[in-house]
Amino acid sequence: MSQSPSTDTSANGTSTERKGLECEVAVIRAPIDIEALNRGAVHPACGAVLTFSGTVRNHHLGRPVVRLAYEAYEGMAEAEMRRVAAGVAEKWPDVRRVQVVHRFGEMDVGASSIYITVSAPHRPEGFEALRYVIDRIKRDVPIWKKEFYRDGESEWLHPEEGCCRNHLHLEDSEASSAPPKN
Incomplete structure (x- = not known):
């Protein structure tokens, strides 16, 4: 995914530049190359590189999970995801680079299904931007998840279903990352 900011390779990822922000987004079916993303996240103007790896966990609401599958109309x-990543520039204009890779297809427990990097001059805006990106993707991007359980059953989950009763939603995230009121 090492592309120049103006390169557009829509089938395997797109890199665009908006207001000084470099965004790289890709949808893949192979394992995510985390090391390459980490190398690509480094930006000379940034002292904070933050990462998020969403991995397949071994349970959901008390049921043992053996694998899961993500599906989507990949182009959409x-x-x-590109729209979400580019939206960072409006909220955090100092953030310089955002990379998002989402894997689709079946994955075993422990596999990374989504990997996000955010490069910012300082950590506060980097953490806020990273949380914004993952929460917006979970809320806005039409992705379907199917869980396969140890007992042989499987089920498609609603995109907004969390892992537990107190699962964080975007509104909670935006409230906690809002600047303090004077």
């Missing part, structure tokens, strides 16, 4: 999912 990629376009929506």
Whole structure:
């Protein structure tokens, strides 16, 4: 995914530049190359590189999970993730680089299904931007998740279903990352 900011390779990822922000987004079916993303996240103007790896966990609401599958209309999912990533520039203009890779297809427990990097001059805006990106993707991008359980059953989950009763939603995230009121 090492592309120049103006390169557009829509089938395998897109890199665009908006207001000084470099965004790279990709939808893939192979394992995510985390090391390459980490190398690509480094930006000379940034002292904070933050990462998020969403991994397949071994349970959901008390049921043992053996694997899961993510599916989507990949072109639409990629376009929506690109929109979310580019939206960082409006909220955090100092953030310089955002990379998002989402894997689709079946994955075993422990596999990374989504990997996000944010490069910012300082950590506060980097953490806020990272949380914004993952929460917006979970809320806005049309992705379907199917869980396969140890007992042989499987089920498709609603995109907004969390892992537990107190699962964080975007509104909670935006409230906690809002600047303090004077």
